Amino acid sequence: METKESKVYAVLEALNIPYERYTHAPVATIAAIEALEMNLEVLHFKNLFLRNSKGDKHYLVLVDSSKKANTKALAKQIGSTRLSFASDERLEAHLGLEPGAVSPMGLIxxxxxxxxxxxxxxxxxxxxxxxHPNINTVSITMRYKDLEKFLRWCGNKVQFVEIP
Known part of the structure; x- marks a missing residue:
């Protein structure tokens, strides 16, 4: 039976993207991940699932975990109406994910x-x-360039933003 996680690995393997897999206790926040002390020496980034004020546009924001994303400034930068966190229901409907497992892998x-x-x-x-490979009890490490390759394969619109 195909799982959320196995679906991710199938795509990564089809794209010839190498990764390292780490299992751990369930984590829902960056603070919880960093507390695991996995000593990966790579960047953990935050994944924020946002929507505009009408609820007709959704954004997955990938941001350095040490930064705080100012949604007002971000909305202005991308020419959007006010941004806010999308509901758990929207997260499930658009990315097939549960809170705490938000990841660009959900774009699958x-x-x-x-x-x-x-x-x-x-x-x-x-x-x-x-x-996360779409579950919050596993983390995978890959080259950033391979994440970009995965995003190109997904085909969603990608935009770089400046988050101070």
């Missing part, structure tokens, strides 16, 4: 390419990144 489930990806431009400076 966005068949209509409705979610726009906003990437903190500082992430592109990283050699490797760590993220």
């Amino acid at each position: 489930n966005d068949k209509n390419k409705e979610v726009e990806v906003l990437i903190d431009q500082d992430l592109s400076l990283q050699e490797k990144v760590t993220l």
